Amino acid sequence: MNIARLRSKRVIVSTVAVVAALGIGGGVWATAAGADVGSGERDRAGTAAVQAVGGGTVVDVEAGDDDGEAYEVEIRKDDGTEVDVTLDENFAVVTQEPEAAETEDGETEDGETGGTEAGDRALTDAERTSAEQAAIAAVGAGSTILSLEASDGTGDDAGVAYEADVRDSAGAEWDVDLDAAFKVLTKTEDR
Template identity: 85%
Template sequence: MNIARLRSKRVIVSTVAVVAALGIGGGVWATAAGADVGQAERDRAGTAAVQAVGGGTVVDVEGDDEDGAAFEVEVRKDDGTEVDVALDKNFAVLTQETDTPGTDEDPDGTGADGTDAGDRALTGAERTSAEQAAIAAVGAGSTVLSVEASDGTGDDAGVAYEADVRDSAGAEWDVALDASFKVLTKTEDR
């Protein structure tokens, strides 16, 4: 699988549809879906992948055309490991590949996308608070595309959360938040 391509774009999967399909109480998030993958397909692919790996959070969903696969789904399990699941057009699992920091797939422990191995999944409360703060910063009618924890070091000193937000006019913004969800910076992507 092309992991770099899999992690290239970020889009939110409809939490309500996935939660309803899985029958769980937490939010399930996805990123990365090309224009060739519709919302219903993203939801079904995410649900199938989460069930296949025994639970977790959908991180990426993307169309695929390698080795008979129709979809590639990345799932982050509660222990932090990430599993890449290839599905056919009927949402049947073709392969599962675990990316664990410090392994052959990720020998330097930085994560397949170059992120720190210390990156962690957000709790539902953290995600909700960060989303609310980011939407308030960008304005009504905006949509959160992704929210991540930040290590708060280097150029990100003091930053606890980073959100990508699309405003009502279609412009995308990077919003940096501190640990109390106070907006530190808001920068338009150009």
């Protein structure tokens, strides 16, 4: 029996239990973040970004790739909109801006309005909850929603109302398409 591994598991489980009992980050994390950021840094960056935007859920935390930016954090606010927050090495906000919407050709146009896809609309809480539950059930217990958006249901996506990206418990990522009644239409592993 590997005692060191067993002790490590006890520390992790104990830490998670303490965090849950204290309500730290209550519902703040939607998914695991990039492997290039340690868990302590990830927690601090996520907490700082959520406070900066006035609440929401951390979708992703990555190491910054520009000078003066140590962390890039994506936050999903309660209304479904997303905000990108960059932080310096002291977890101070460098920039904070709404995520740019995609136009019909898939390009982003910062600062311009109009021409957005139906998938850019904010989901209601009921839609988000039902779609997340259906996508997780399709992929399996222990899976995590990486992203979820409405679909315009046209072209190649005929009949698709919601598109979810899900990471399973083994780390594989899946694309799950749902209809308006949250029935799984397709489930495809990303390769």
